[in-house]
Amino acid sequence: MKIGMFTDSYRPYTSGVVRSIETTAGKLTELGHEVYIFAPKYPDYEKEAGVFRFASVPTPTYPDFAIALPFSLYLRSTIKRLNLDVIHVHSPFSMGLLGARTAKRYDLPLVFTYHTMYDQYVHYLPFAQDISRKVVLKLSSNFCNRCDLVITPTEVIRKIVAPNVQTRVEAVPTGIEVDEFDGADRTWLRREYNISPDEKILLHLGRLGKEKNVGFLLQAYNKIRKNHPHTRLVIVGDGPEREGLIEEAKSMDFGEKVLFTGPLSREHVVDSYAGADLFIFASTTETQGLVLGEAKAAGVPSVAVKALGASEMVKDGVDGYLTPLDMDKFTERIEQLLENDELRQAMAERALIEAEHISSTAMAKKLLGVYMETIDDKKRLSAV
Structure with a gap:
């Protein structure tokens, strides 16, 4: 299987989301699948095979974090060359939105992992935090409804997210190495x-x-x-x-x-x-x-x-x-x-x-299972 992962954060930046992507991509690769990462550039990033970087700008409240500019003259040719089976996005913003547009353009299944309770992070915005919290919640729900599958890292988060969206929601934890x-x-x-x-x-x-x-x-x-x-x-x-x-x-x-x-x-x-x-x-x-x-x-x-x-x-x-x-x-x-x-x-x-019980191998195999279900569902709907 060929998987394209679009993310707003990746190494050398460090976070739980980055660690999750590293672990999941590494284990999927070990299991014989191809994973391609689309992520922001950082000043001291290292070029890696299979990682495609986008120009970015530092955030005003935390300069170590870069926001990708989700545009590239080479994206279309790259996606065609890679011949992806599924696109998996890791945020509903910037690169996540680009991943969603790409999935729609090429009629690919779109999977989204709900890594973050985004309304709990509006303190990083320099103004209008109460309004921003409501806007972020609405944007997150709307983005979920654009996807073919939403993944949550735990069952408790699945129960919070699922009633507010129409998309299928599955709990698949990030595995531990x-x-x-x-x-x-x-x-x-x-x-x-x-x-x-x-x-x-x-x-x-x-x-x-x-x-x-x-x-x-x-x-x-x-x-x-x-x-x-x-x-x-x-x-x-x-x-x-x-x-x-x-x-x-x-x-x-x-x-x-x-x-x-x-x-x-x-x-x-x-x-x-x-x-x-x-x-x-x-x-x-x-x-x-x-x-x-x-x-x-x-x-x-x-x-x-x-x-x-x-x-x-x-x-x-x-x-x-x-x-x-x-x-x-x-x-x-x-x-x-x-x-x-x-x-x-x-x-x-x-x-x-x-x-x-939550080893990276076990969780990668579970993720592959929901990928296959989503791909099959997409094919059935396209055939109707």
């Missing part, structure tokens, strides 16, 4: 940042944006450290809130107890997961919460706020805990696992088992 954690260096994080063996590491990993609620984690750790001074909070990632969060941490006088590593290579991201004792997560906007699945694959239990997709990624009381967005309850569960090594280890072992 469980094998890449087999060779992880569990000592790297402590060696690299001089963390002593008697300190327990609380890890958060993700893009440092307002919607990720990392400030809540700083407040939680400020409470936890009073009873558990032999702990460290390690925050891996970059984003528009990074400098503000560093200043907030300084105001709490954490000293070396809170560490912002900045962005890391994929190898050391994996090592960081593997070196942690506990993963903590407070975002309330996730459609899946891919980092929670990756923590499982590393054998690390999580404490997360029970919200949207994250509520499906942690089995409460089995491989971690889910709590309301309540400081006392959140910190109580973290302290419970810090104080009970036997319980934490049991949850770590269960996390490894649960990660296999």
